[in-house]
Amino acid sequence: MNPLAQIGRVVLHLLAEAGRLSLFLRDAVFMGLLPRWYIRQMAIQFVRIGYNSLPVVGLTAFFTGGVLALQIYIGGTRFNAESLVSSIVALGITRELGPVLAGLMVAGRVSAAIAAEIGTMKVTEQIDALVTLSTNPMKYLVGPRIVAGVVTLPLLVVIADIIGIMGGYIVGIHSLGFNSGAYLKNTVDFLEFKDVTSGLIKSAVFGFIIALMGCYHGFHSRGGAQGVGRATTNAVVSASILILAANYVMTSLLFSE
Amino acid sequence: MAERDTDIHIELRGVRKSFGPKTVLDGIDLKVRRRSSLVIIGGSGSGKSVMLKCIIGLLHPDGGQVLIDGEDTTNLKGRDRDRVMSRFGMLFQSAALFDSLPVWENVAFGLIQGRGVSRRKARDIAIEKLAQVGLGSEVGDLYPAELSGGMQKRVGLARAIAASPEIILFDEPTTGLDPIMGAIIDELIVSTVRDVGATAISITHDMASARRIADEVAMIYHGKIIWHGSIDEIDHSGNPYVDQFIHGRAEGPIRMSVLKE
Structure with missing residues (x-):
């Protein structure tokens, strides 16, 4: 096989994919988010994407907060800086780990579920059936999921922030011997409003990415069960990578002063 | 004829x-x-x-x-x-019923979403259309996955004719x-x-x-x-x-x- 042909094929494939995604993004925003709105569908998606993700996000945040406290304590003792544990846990959770880990966990849960559901609807002609019943699939399927993703992810991250800091607090008090009052005072004193809001802004973008990737791969799945399986995998992988890349870009923008 | x-x-x-x-x-x-x-x-x-x-x-x-x-x-x-x-109304090969909705809502889908008929009224019409294809009103509350292939086709037919195309x-x-x-x-x-x-x-x-x-x-x-x-x-x-x-x-x-x- 000619290696140049191989390279060319990959490039063309990537360009075609980027084009399809751009068109889908345009339709999702200009058709999916404009009226008419399917309120009932939106409510269902709020529950599925937001409420049902609470256990996963809560547990992730709790253990991450705990492990962060342990690691910072170990590192801190080398510089006699143990007192910084509480504030660094709070900063780490609110700025980075809360939004990113919540985003990745929800990507695994929700992108996959969306891609599988819409993919199955696609291969069983349910999407065609929607169109024949004068219902725009972008408005009925994509819009509600994107709105739910953008709104619920920040809410999940608020909860993840609280639980994560609490995880660090519990480890700090029970394993590392911190004084409860001092630990909490350090947490509150050093935490700025901006630390929290920047994390929430990021998480709204992550919510958009999660819903968009799930819908996009679902809509473009073909070839029966195998195609739906592939769409599910692609949705999770692409959502995760885009979250990490978007996180870097947004962090550098939000914190460049 | x-x-x-x-x-x-x-x-x-x-x-x-x-x-x-x-x-x-x-x-x-x-x-x-x-x-x-x-x-x-x-x-x-x-x-x-x-x-x-x-x-x-x-x-x-x-x-x-x-x-x-x-x-x-x-x-x-x-x-x-x-x-x-x-x-238009269309009956798909695999019936293409929406499996997240009960049968009656499948039949009434075009009326509720497409034409803004109230849910209660649409339900009555759906039950009527189901009777027209030989299905009792008790079928209306089942989900498509609970139906046999022939019944799914009937529901698909009821959905296709629901809006009198x-x-x-x-x-x-x-x-x-x-x-x-x-x-x-x-x-x-x-x-x-x-x-x-x-x-x-x-x-x-x-x-x-x-x-x-x-x-x-x-x-x-x-x-x-x-x-x-x-x-x-x-x-x-x-x-x-x-x-x-x-x-x-x-x-x-x-x-x-x-x-x-």
Whole structure:
């Protein structure tokens, strides 16, 4: 096989994919988010994407907060800086780990579920059936999921922030011997409003990415069960990578002063 | 037999459609009379489904025109497309019921979402339509996954006729059913289409089914209509392709392509 042909094929494939995604993004925003709105569908998606993700996000945040406290304590003792544990846990959770880990966990849960559901609807002609019943699939399927993703992810991250800091607090008090009052005072004193809001802004973008990737791969799945399986995998992988890349870009923008 | 209106309800002029290098429809010309029942026969992969989807507007033809009541609908978008779409009902091959909704909401979907009928009123209409296809009101609260294939087809039929469409399309209505259930569905199709007073276009490769539901038959081969006539003439068509197809002979002028591409 000619290696140049191989390279060319990959490039063309990537360009075609980027084009399809751009068109889908345009339709999702200009058709999916404009009226008419399917309120009932939106409510269902709020529950599925937001409420049902609470256990996963809560547990992730709790253990991450705990492990962060342990690691910072170990590192801190080398510089006699143990007192910084509480504030660094709070900063780490609110700025980075809360939004990113919540985003990745929800990507695994929700992108996959969306891609599988819409993919199955696609291969069983349910999407065609929607169109024949004068219902725009972008408005009925994509819009509600994107709105739910953008709104619920920040809410999940608020909860993840609280639980994560609490995880660090519990480890700090029970394993590392911190004084409860001092630990909490350090947490509150050093935490700025901006630390929290920047994390929430990021998480709204992550919510958009999660819903968009799930819908996009679902809509473009073909070839029966195998195609739906592939769409599910692609949705999770692409959502995760885009979250990490978007996180870097947004962090550098939000914190460049 | 229903009265034969001479005016043309649906007309296809030189409709072409390709997917990549593969030409599926190669200039389809077809006229369908109002309130007639046309059955399109043809082998697997001959372009029947694609043609049906071009008529209803799920696929956009690469060339040619689709005229409904003389209006060119080929390039309609947005609200105009919705207006034309609301005149159609379609029964899909796999029924394509929404598995997240109970049966009654499937049937009422077009009324609730498309026409803004209240849920309570739409439910009453749905129960009525279910009765029309021989299903009791208790079926309304079940989910599609709880139904047998034949019942799913009935629900799909009830959904297709719920909004009293002028044109109903049937995509292989008897495929996947046992012969008895196939005959029952065919009877339902004939009676409901007559009750609604609609023009019907069906695609099938099941000749027994075609003889039961057709007034007219058209045969598609290699993306073209190669024969079009009334069901009574089909046994004396004088067309070797049609003869081979209706008798299901392996030998003849038709060469089946095995690969789907």
